[in-house]
Amino acid sequence: MTTAFVAGATGFTGREVVRALVEQGVRAFAHVRPDSPRFSEWQKRFSEMGALADSTAWTEDAMAETLGRLAPDVMFGLLGTTRARAKAERAATGKRVDYETIDHALTALLLKAALRSGHRPRFVYLSAAGTPDGDRPPLSAYGAARWKTEREVKTSGLPFVIARPSFIAGPGREDDRPAERFGVAVADGALRAAGVLGMRRLSERYRSTTNTALAQSLVRLALDPAAAGRVYESEALRRCS
Numbered sequence: 265m266t267t268a269f270v271a272g273a274t275g276f277t278g279r280e281v282v283r284a285l286v287e288q289g290v291r292a293f294a295h296v297r298p299d300s301p302r303f304s305e306w307q308k309r310f311s312e313m314g315a316l317a318d319s320t321a322w323t324e325d326a327m328a329e330t331l332g333r334l335a336p337d338v339m340f341g342l343l344g345t346t347r348a349r350a351k352a353e354r355a356a357t358g359k360r361v362d363y364e365t366i367d368h369a370l371t372a373l374l375l376k377a378a379l380r381s382g383h384r385p386r387f388v389y390l391s392a393a394g395t396p397d398g399d400r401p402p403l404s405a406y407g408a409a410r411w412k413t414e415r416e417v418k419t420s421g422l423p424f425v426i427a428r429p430s431f432i433a434g435p436g437r438e439d440d441r442p443a444e445r446f447g448v449a450v451a452d453g454a455l456r457a458a459g460v461l462g463m464r465r466l467s468e469r470y471r472s473t474t475n476t477a478l479a480q481s482l483v484r485l486a487l488d489p490a491a492a493g494r495v496y497e498s499e500a501l502r503r504c505s
């Protein structure tokens with residue numbers, strides 16, 4: 265039986281990845297951060313889906329031990345913060361919380377732990393549309409964290425899949441994200457017009473997707489041996505959902 269470890273399982277995309285894995289008959293371990301105030305709720309939700317919640321601490325030693333024990337065939341890195349969430353978390357904990365410490369550093373920790381675990385899981389990394397392939401990092405902190413993380417995934421030595429979706433929309437997000445909703449509305453509206461004007465490629469790349477469609481694509485790619493070592497842009501992800 266295939267085994268998967270999902271980091272970022274409590275997220276809008278992560279929870280649907282866990283569900284899709286179970287539907288495909290995969291033994292799914294859904295990571296919930298140990299200090300989560302919603303740990304019991306998530307444990308119940310994942311158990312009802314047919315998955316197992318795991319609360320390994322966010323340290324390289326603890327994660328390497330867990331991955332060594334669970335021996336996943338595939339791992340998902342679906343982590344990320346937002347400016348608003350990072351600000352709230354900084355105020356509550358006094359710790360440094362930003363795109364570098366969450367989006368980049370936690371994914372980098374997962375890669376190192378996987379390499380130390382003695383196994384060679386395929387690593388599925390959820391990046392973002394617009395991340396460049398070249399040697400120059402984007403100017404934004406968000407873009408730079410994505411760019412740096414993608415490079416580390418590509419050079420990790422693990423088989424990998426990188427997904428670059430545009431906006432992830434759909435019902436059921438718990439936190440209000442007005443800027444993101446506005447972005448979806450503008451992008452989808454403008455891109456519909458762009459499609460009409462013949463700029464089909466731009467439209468395919470940047471229009472929004474849903475968490476459920478994206479999760480289906482990620483799981484399909486995770487389980488397809490031919491998908492390894494490739495970067496999937498929005499349009500390619502949509503084709504395999």
Ligand SMILES: NC(=O)c1ccc[n+]([C@@H]2O[C@H](COP(=O)([O-])OP(=O)(O)OC[C@H]3O[C@@H](n4cnc5c(N)ncnc54)[C@H](OP(=O)(O)O)[C@@H]3O)[C@@H](O)[C@H]2O)c1
Nearest residue numbers: 272273274275276277297342343344391392429430431432
């Ligand atoms: N949203 C979009 O439109 C969009 C578009 C393209 C790419 N992406 C990227 O895709 C990824 C997933 O997006 P999403 O919308 O599914 O994300 P999401 O719903 O915000 O979920 C983020 C995940 O990261 C975890 N996380 C956040 N802060 C953490 C911290 N301090 N310590 C440990 N874990 C932490 C969350 O855990 P808790 O539940 O415990 O907080 C959650 O599991 C993100 O990296 C995002 O940048 C998003």
